[in-house]
Amino acid sequence: MLRRIFFVLNLWIVTVFYSRKMLTVDPVNSTPEEYDRWGLAWGHAAVKLSGITIEADMGDVDPQGHYVFICNHQSNLDIPVLFDMLKGNRIRFVAKKSLFQIPIYGKALAHAGHICVDRENRRAAMKSLNEAVETAKNGISPVIFPEGTRNTELEDLMEFKIGGIIIALKSGLPVVPIVMTNTGLVMGKGQMIIDNRPVVRVKALPIIDPSAYTLKDREKFKDDLREMMRSAYKELLAQG
Numbered sequence: 001m002l003r004r005i006f007f008v009l010n011l012w013i014v015t016v017f018y019s020r021k022m023l024t025v026d027p028v029n030s031t032p033e034e035y036d037r038w039g040l041a042w043g044h045a046a047v048k049l050s051g052i053t054i055e056a057d058m059g060d061v062d063p064q065g066h067y068v069f070i071c072n073h074q075s076n077l078d079i080p081v082l083f084d085m086l087k088g089n090r091i092r093f094v095a096k097k098s099l100f101q102i103p104i105y106g107k108a109l110a111h112a113g114h115i116c117v118d119r120e121n122r123r124a125a126m127k128s129l130n131e132a133v134e135t136a137k138n139g140i141s142p143v144i145f146p147e148g149t150r151n152t153e154l155e156d157l158m159e160f161k162i163g164g165i166i167i168a169l170k171s172g173l174p175v176v177p178i179v180m181t182n183t184g185l186v187m188g189k190g191q192m193i194i195d196n197r198p199v200v201r202v203k204a205l206p207i208i209d210p211s212a213y214t215l216k217d218r219e220k221f222k223d224d225l226r227e228m229m230r231s232a233y234k235e236l237l238a239q240g
Contacts, residue, residue, distance in 0.1 A: 007187075007194045010049055018042035019108035027111065032139075036090060039112050043083025050077060050194060052186055056085055056202040063088040066141055067176045067207070068168045070225065072157050072233060073145035074184030077200075081183065082143055085202055089141045094132055094164060096148075115142060117163060129166055136171035144168070146226075150189040154181075155237070157230050165222045169215050175208040177225060179233040201236050205229065 022038040047054070061067070067089065071082065079093060097118040100106040110116065115132045118124040136142050144164035151158050168175050182198040205228060213221040 007050055007196075008192050011046055014045050014049060015042065016104055018045070019104045022108040022112050023104075025111070027113065032090065035112075040083055040087050043080040043087075046077070046080035047084045050080075050186070051196040052077070052081075052200050053196075054081060054084070054200045054202060057204065058085065058202075059204040060207055061089075061176055061204045065089060066139065066173060068136060068171055068173045068210075069141060069143045069176050069178055070146055070164060070168065070229075071143065071178040072151065072180060072229060073147050073149065074151050074154060074180070075187045075189070076150075077183045077187050077194075078145070078180060081180065081200060081202065082178075086141070086143070090139060091141045091143045092135065093143045094145070094167065113140065119148075125163065129163055129170075132167045133170040136167065136173055141173070142167060142171070146222075151184065152189050154184045154188075157226060157233055160222050160226045162218060162222060165218050165225070166215070169210050169213060169218060169221065172210060175210050175225075177205040177208065177229050177232075179203050179205065179229055179236055181233065181236045181239075199240070201239060203232060203236055205232050 018038050018041055025035055025038065027035055069082070069086065069091065071078065082091065092112070092114045094115045094117055095109065097116050100109050100116045113135065115128065115135060117128040132142055144167060146160035146164045147158040148161045181201045183200055185198040186196055186200065187194045
């Protein structure tokens with residue numbers, strides 16, 4: 001019970017600690033293992049601290065493979081869960097600009113190579129998308145939340161935004177759709193006390209070859225992807 005009550009406070013303490021550690025890493029001269037170390041450590045620590053149970057089916061995903069991951073979004077817990085599930089895939093999150101403005105944590109995000117998108121400025125947003133594509137081509141696996149924000153209506157997925165779809169198509173990497181349930185029950189948007197009793201379920205869907213779509217087909221790709229993920233999400237939701 002105490003773990004559930006004090007989780008948010010403890011999470012911020014852990015976040016500040018690992019953020020400071022991340023800021024000591026030299027991104028130019030470090031090895032990939034050194035560069036990724038503190039983000040992975042933070043994700044693992046946050047999952048352990050929460051006390052949640054995770055049941056995951058990662059399908060055909062290569063634990064060291066290079067992909068674009070596209071996942072639904074319900075909770076701040078989604079990020080540490082994905083860090084823990086995809087620890088060998090060199091992931092970086094595509095995130096809104098406001099997160100990069102949080103003291104210490106925001107600087108650590110940028111230092112670690114996570115991808116900032118300014119949704120309020122169209123020109124800056126397009127520049128960010130192109131930077132994300134270059135990052136992906138240099139060995140990083142972007143993680144995109146196409147709903148754009150945490151979903152509070154847990155019975156269905158929100159509409160998808162087009163930016164992440166453009167990143168996926170331009171990068172040319174295999175696309176892995178991932179659906180996740182119950183993180184919104186454990187710790188929904190604005191929730192300050194967690195309920196770690198629901199089992200968090202994670203499922204990777206069949207890998208998509210993006211060459212089946214052109215950039216002109218981005219709306220169709222977006223709709224096809226959402227429909228595939230919605231169907232799988234509802235099936236996973238039925239498991240409780």
